[in-house]
Amino acid sequence: MELAELINKKHDEARQGEAFKASVTPLLHGKKFYIESYGCAMNFSDSEVVASILQENEFSATPDFEVADLILINTCSIREKAEQTIRKRLTEFRKIKRTRPGMLIGVLGCMAERLKAQLLEQEKLVDLVIGPDAYRSLPALIKEASGGQKGVNVLLSRDETYGDIAPVRLNSNGITAFVSITRGCNNMCSFCVVPFTRGRERSRSANSIIEEIRSLVEQGYKEITLLGQNVDSYHWVNETGNETVTFANLLEQAALVSTDLRVRFSTSHPKDITDDVLYTMAKYENICKCIHLPVQSGNTRVLQLMNRTYSREWYLAKVDRIREILPNCGLTSDMIAGFCTETEEEHQDTLSLMDYCGFDMSYMYFYSERPGTLAARRFKDDISLEDKKRRLQEIVDKQGELSTKSNLNDIGKTFKILIETRSKRDANDWTGRTSQNKITVFPKSNENQQPGDYVWVKIHDCTRATLLGTIVDHP
Numbered sequence: 001m002e003l004a005e006l007i008n009k010k011h012d013e014a015r016q017g018e019a020f021k022a023s024v025t026p027l028l029h030g031k032k033f034y035i036e037s038y039g040c041a042m043n044f045s046d047s048e049v050v051a052s053i054l055q056e057n058e059f060s061a062t063p064d065f066e067v068a069d070l071i072l073i074n075t076c077s078i079r080e081k082a083e084q085t086i087r088k089r090l091t092e093f094r095k096i097k098r099t100r101p102g103m104l105i106g107v108l109g110c111m112a113e114r115l116k117a118q119l120l121e122q123e124k125l126v127d128l129v130i131g132p133d134a135y136r137s138l139p140a141l142i143k144e145a146s147g148g149q150k151g152v153n154v155l156l157s158r159d160e161t162y163g164d165i166a167p168v169r170l171n172s173n174g175i176t177a178f179v180s181i182t183r184g185c186n187n188m189c190s191f192c193v194v195p196f197t198r199g200r201e202r203s204r205s206a207n208s209i210i211e212e213i214r215s216l217v218e219q220g221y222k223e224i225t226l227l228g229q230n231v232d233s234y235h236w237v238n239e240t241g242n243e244t245v246t247f248a249n250l251l252e253q254a255a256l257v258s259t260d261l262r263v264r265f266s267t268s269h270p271k272d273i274t275d276d277v278l279y280t281m282a283k284y285e286n287i288c289k290c291i292h293l294p295v296q297s298g299n300t301r302v303l304q305l306m307n308r309t310y311s312r313e314w315y316l317a318k319v320d321r322i323r324e325i326l327p328n329c330g331l332t333s334d335m336i337a338g339f340c341t342e343t344e345e346e347h348q349d350t351l352s353l354m355d356y357c358g359f360d361m362s363y364m365y366f367y368s369e370r371p372g373t374l375a376a377r378r379f380k381d382d383i384s385l386e387d388k389k390r391r392l393q394e395i396v397d398k399q400g401e402l403s404t405k406s407n408l409n410d411i412g413k414t415f416k417i418l419i420e421t422r423s424k425r426d427a428n429d430w431t432g433r434t435s436q437n438k439i440t441v442f443p444k445s446n447e448n449q450q451p452g453d454y455v456w457v458k459i460h461d462c463t464r465a466t467l468l469g470t471i472v473d474h475p
Helices: 003-016 041-056 080-099 110-114 116-122 135-146 194-198 206-218 247-257 275-283 300-305 312-325 344-357 374-378 385-409
Strands: 031-037 059-061 070-075 104-109 128-130 151-153 176-180 223-227 235-237 244-246 262-266 290-292 330-337 361-366 414-422 429-433 439-443 454-462 467-472
Touching (some): 041 135, 041 223, 080 110, 104 110, 104 135, 110 116, 128 135, 206 223, 247 262, 247 275, 330 385, 344 385
Parallel strands (some): 031 070, 070 104, 104 128, 128 151, 330 361
Antiparallel strands (some): 454 467
């Protein structure tokens, strides 16, 4: 594996976890389901909605796919490599199905909507195909597939938010949870397939969001992440039309649920994040000081081709504003190397923008043409794979420098850390994250500490990806 791919893999694991297995308490009767999720945090959140629907219909979860009556994969179409990984996994499941004829295999999410015909008829890998807005129809589709029919529903909706469904927390640590606030996307970035696979943007009821957060707090959760393709465009109007809730309003309401609850959010679009959001973050200590602000390119012409609706200068001004209102705010981003017609000089603009912004971390990829997108229809994918990989490696190297520099700057500082779990490397160490979303490892200081506790940690060393510290008294 090349260095660029390895670093991206590690970043993906840190951001959203590897494909995971459902592991909730089985019911006493009914069939068993197994689910794996790939891609963005929205997919992982959707899998929790699906698990809730299945449990309401007498299915129970199993961590062992070989004994499952129903295997589901929640898929991602953002890059070609993701689709290849999922196809390989489906082929493995299909081999098991040959020994268990009653087993059903289904595909959920973005790849399901985009490749329904190929998966069902041409490749014959699955029995069920369910799009992101059709999860309520899953029990009926399972019944159809059990009778020998192909179960398909990939219709997109203008109003489905699943706001009334209480998600079953899969593979949960009992400390952190996702809360979906919007679905779909209206931005139409030319490289992105999401508007075509997830549909138009719609905001979930603010009341249902806050109710879900309160329920999580009552269950002992200490951190929630508000999720959306573009959280800053959240806009909800109540049934009577006399109340409007913006993202800044919602963020404040979430922070007020409990002062002991940490609030994060992802993802922000540079064109939509407002001063109101920044001032709300500054006002409440329990709103984490970290913003994921994807830039994609550091060159204005390329940004225009990407239909990002802002210029290099506009993005840099937004970063300046964030630094002004939130001097201690962490900043992370996304970068695409080798977009259509990108020149070497324009690639250098991306590297110089990274230097200016000093990102703590980035998700970095080379351009992968996705069928059906605006870029696929309008532009020629004319950058060689060799140049794409070289440019990506330069971006990865630059981010490595910036991440190391950012972490070195934290040595000697003290941060409030929420203990999340034991370290994988040493059972005597805890891991947690700073408000700026930096992973921190530190030795246990007494036997009474447990996940969910807040501690103060003084940083004494670091790696490129991790802060190392020691628990201290309140500074």
